[in-house]
Amino acid sequence: MERPDQQSIQRITHDTDILIIGGGTSGCLAATEIKEKYPHLSVTIVEKAHVDRSGCLAAGMNAINAYLNPGETPESFVKYVRYDSCGLIREDLVQSMAELFEYSVKKVEGWGLPILCDESGNYAPRGRWNIKINGESLKPIIAKAARDSGAKIHNWVVVTDLLMSGERCAGAVGFSLRHNTFYTFRAKATIVATGGAAGLYKPNNAYDAQHKTWYSPFNNGAGYAMGIRAGAEMTSFEMRYVALRTKDAIAPTGTLALGVNAPLVNSKGERFMQTRYAHLGGDGAPTPYRAYGPIQEVKAGRGPCYLDTTHITDEQSRQLKMAYLDMYPSQVLYWAANDIDPARHPVEVQTTEPYIVGGHCQGGYWVDIDRQSTVPGLYAAGDVAGGAPFKFVSGCWAEGILAARHAGKEVQSMALPEVDHLQVETAYQRCFDPLFNHGKVKYGVKPYDMEVRMQKIMEEYAGGTSQNYEMNEERLQLARKYMDQLPGQFDQLVVADMHDLMRAHEVMDRVVVGQVLIEHLMARKETRWPSYQTRTDYPERDDLNWLKFVNTRRDRSSGKIEVLFRPYQQLVPGDRYHPGAKPHPKPN
């Protein structure tokens, strides 16, 4: 494709009842739900890759990790998630998604997803909240349902900004990666479902393995950034996700810990979770502690740490490999290349760089029970929505469905909001600036250069892996100072084609998200989620002052980030630091 210039860019305006930004697992379920409940409404999905294999599920999944197995209830789920998230969650959001686990899983099973069953025909559990699936093709199966529902799908369109009509969201603009087109999507309601943010911190590996990340490296936090720019309130970014993963392959460890009951051990063979963290639940301690524990072992000179699989049989080892082939094939190749057999060798683990992901932790849009953000007409679902951790795949489905139901109802008798011309022109200019800079800006900045600069700041001053994820006020002040320099350099970004234009927007979005993240990290003056959020100057949890949500809102005109606090509400009674009893299912 020739380098596009001002003259060669065509403009397309597309009007729709409901716009869905991001055709991942949440967006596709939202689309099918709207078309099912409100067939007369027009639905448009805008996706920066191809819906068939875009988003987190590109490689597949081997389990649904949020499901109510026999005997469990939405309340017992809330209790467990509250415990796992160190006593602070939006209980209303977590409960409402749990109420839809069965509905959404049955729906996707109906579209053809193979779910493993036991001899009596029940879903085969893998741990308390998990069921096993053969989900290698999970994403194409969902995408096909979205396509068949009648939703219009625009693949390879990168959304750069939301459109506003007064205080109401009125759609979005973006550009095509495949042809020189600027899109204006005008909508009565907009659902953001872009996923969370990877790539804010220095990656674990360099060169051609820099994207050997656990979270999708293509999830750059675009949905957060567009909402932040539009003045939407964000919550809990400070609960970053630091994942305990297999060494190098960075594959999920639930397959080992839950699949074959592999305990964490240090290099001395000691089950340190059982000894040092027994009071927190040992190997069943809340997820942040299962990352924190190994980090402390390595710090104390007792690393590396492992998930001890040496008790398993050869057949179980083979089953493990099959489970990984459905989700993380590189794990299997890594073992084969490095002479590792999980039946004979414990599997070494490490922690990843921090991510912002509302599906595992709770950083994201502050939403109400219908998944409406604080901007009217703008909904958020899936990893981009905050307050509801432990979503994983099925919770993202549930949220897409909840947003869809309410948005569908809301737009019934609504006219398309007006969008003024000037706003679209400003967004057009911002969209293509790095491209139009080509030949104009003499010594420009490449997107990759800015990305590395940003990752260096975040890594060293805002609690990256090399800093054991620790931070204090003084370091965060420096992080803020250096990150605040970057937006002033956006006009120096220069690219020559649409692919690199996408990269330019990805890094600009990441900078915006990083700036907000720093404000969250500075605001919470306690350590609630060790390793996710370790404040060396406030090392203890402080329920008296900090059992509340840290939220932020960026002023649309001044760009100033304001910190707000929102109260926590306990809806399900019980000890917030106890996982709740596991119910005994009645025998059939």
Place this chain on the structure above:
Amino acid sequence: MPVIVDPDKCNGCHNSKQPPCVRMCPGDLIVKDFQTNKAYLKYFEDCWDCLPCIKACPEEAIRFQLSYQMGFFSASLQPHIHRDRQNITWTLVDAHGHKEEFNIRTKVLEVALDERIEGEPTPDFSI
């Protein structure tokens, strides 16, 4: 480089403007070179190892290998999708040449050789 298109096996999916590997890559990293009529991983340093490109290739022309820093690439892992599209067989060869096969149930959907792109301007023949 985590995945590599074997130029001896790739036929560019004939006249396809956007072969399956190009379309299925979630990072927009694979392009087709119309001079050679072959696809290649243009942005190899951005690959996520997620393998939709390999699964969608009708010629099985894309090889999966670890980045060299992750261990020597003599080991290999290749998926083969059965004709009934209900099963996928992975062939694993370890560093010593020992071969193992894994057959797993799935539901692989058909991927067309090419696809019309929404919003693409229709060619203007009026000149």
